[in-house]
Amino acid sequence: MRTLHWRIPPDASLIWHCWPGEHEYVLYHGAANQTHQLAETAGMFLAFLASGESDPDHFQRMLRDEGVEQPEEVLVHILEALHQLDVIEPIDAA
């Protein structure tokens, strides 16, 4: 079964920021006018997608290389949380 690929919706208007030495991000979702606090890995995933990547398996490998424990679980949480916030969507979304 082909893994679902993800992207940031084209009209989402996201701005995010993490301060030096800190591990959490603040995220502004322009289309919905909502502001959120994100765990570091979720912020990294947004940066990953913004750079043109879309394959979550690739991201999971990166997490493992960084020494993140239980990367599959972490990834599942990230995808659920960000999808729930409507800041990422599966690429097949019509």
Next chain:
Amino acid sequence: MKLGCAELIHALTQPTSMASLSPTQWDLLLRQARAAGLLARLAALAQQEKNIDQLPKQAWHILEGDLTFAQQQATAARYELRLLDRTLKKLDTPVLLLKGGAYVALNHAASAGRFMTDIDILITKAHLQDAESALTAAGWMTHSKDAYDERYYRAWMHELPPMRHMSRHTLLDVHHNLLPETARIRTHPEQVLASAHRLPGYQCLYVPDHLDLILHSATHLVYEGEWGHGLRDLSDLYLLFAPHVHEAGFWQRLLARAHELNLQDPLHYVLVQLQTLFGLSVPVAVARPSPGRGVPYLMTPVIRLGVLSFHASCRTWLTPVAEFVLYVRSHWLRMPPHLLIPHLLYKAWKRRVSEKKSQD
């Protein structure tokens, strides 16, 4: 009778005139505009004229502040439209955006600096149940104040009560007709749906044809019970008319459409107000009431008093009388007689109870 808000209306029709107002004139104009809900509109018009530098900084700060607020609401509305499209596309039926929602979706001049408090959509009566289910599943809840209100909407008006989203707190009105079924004027929504245009980029959202946008806005204004936003609604209408007034055949098409939809009366009332207050150039033939309709000519000054009721500087001793007449009339137009009197009595009683509570 000198118009207490002449500068305000002039600013709405000739925005460049704002550059020559004195600080004293601005003091009154800003208060009137705030009361009328028009600060953001003036700001948008000033921005379009690119003459912000000529306005007093203090005035511009006030205008710009409200404009930012209105723009943010428009962004929020656009997002709601995206989500509504997703929620309702499974119904496989057109969802017609009305008024503010349509202006925002079209990026129409009438959306400039306009505050959006709720979204109005129209669906055919046959799909109303399914629409309510789909919306409820997506987090919308009907939002009646109490059991009486709930009955008012469902049993008497044959409407869904207004809906509110659980987490986003936005408001949605789902209609199946332009006026309540019980109204004394029969309107035909299927004709409006038939001429509607699908919004590019959306699955099921439609906007009315420009003639219908005008007629619906006119009807809404004339049937309104509360007139605090009468001037703002007229300003919206002025902007709806503006691109078309010199178009060949426009007035004939508009009149013909008004007849088709049985909305000649609201159109007449609105045209008279736009002509006398806003100086809109209306061909004489259109401004005259249609023969044999028996349009009560007193309604024109009453509506004018309603439109100008928004600020103390424009009110007269007659204004409360006009407000009362318009309030009763709006209910009379919507409700059959056997429901009207008890309803008005109940509403009056409720208001007294809540006033007493706040005094204790």
Next chain:
Amino acid sequence: MRLSDIPAAALTERIAAGLGLQTGPFRFLVQSSEAGVARGLSQLYADFEVGPFDLHDFHVSIRRPAGLRRWIHPQVEFAMDGFSPFIPLPADHAFAQLEWGMNWCIAAHAHHYLMLHAAVLEKNGQAVILPGDPGAGKSTLTAALVLSGWRLLSDEITLIDRDDGQIVPLARPVSLKNASIDIIRSFSQAASIGETALDTHKGSVAHLRPMPDSVLRMDEKAQPRHIVFPRWKSQALLTRHPQDKASAFIHLASHAFNYNLLGPLAFRLTKNTLDTCTCQRIWYSQLDDALAFFSELVA
């Protein structure tokens, strides 16, 4: 012209007809026939510039509503240009009602600014923002700082100019509640505190007159440099705790008056403020410890 330049009898008349008052960037037209309002303005706004002005941001009034209550248990009502956002209150609370009303005018309408719910003071060119949590003892702290040489920018609403991210002062009287009224009275001889309104919905309320220097410099914006979240803890020695900026951001945003209204601008202004500020929490019980901490912070 300053309010103190107006002789007492003339002042009462001018307020009854409508007195122009400049507070920070805002010009109010204040109208009232209530003696309590005239007394409050006379004592607490003595150094403020008065009109006549041509263009005002807000027309406000404190009046008795029509009806029997005019004479029996008289009440007063605040209105902005004829609109009353609050229920009427006892006439004894007239001045407090005016202060709350003026706060409301700014917080509900002044969207040229990002408005945080925080006190903000300046010393040595550095503005320190104190977000207003319950239990912080913020108003006592603010008043003590005001009486210790700090320039008051605001005790309640921190205005951040959308054009340059600088803090714009209001320099209005500092609101004190309950125990803090006596604490500040004993804290300094220089404390000029207005009449106490008893039994308001916030308990006893009084106001501290801002120092003349703060009022005279109300045109001077300030650069935000520090954000401190204070927490009063009985008998605690002063301790400092780190505060991460991401959480501070969310706190400031969720307690701001108009964050949601300003869209992406709000996000950028808040982020820029956090960029230029240090961010920490302190626990304290002794005012003197806290004052020493703040002095050291901007040394």
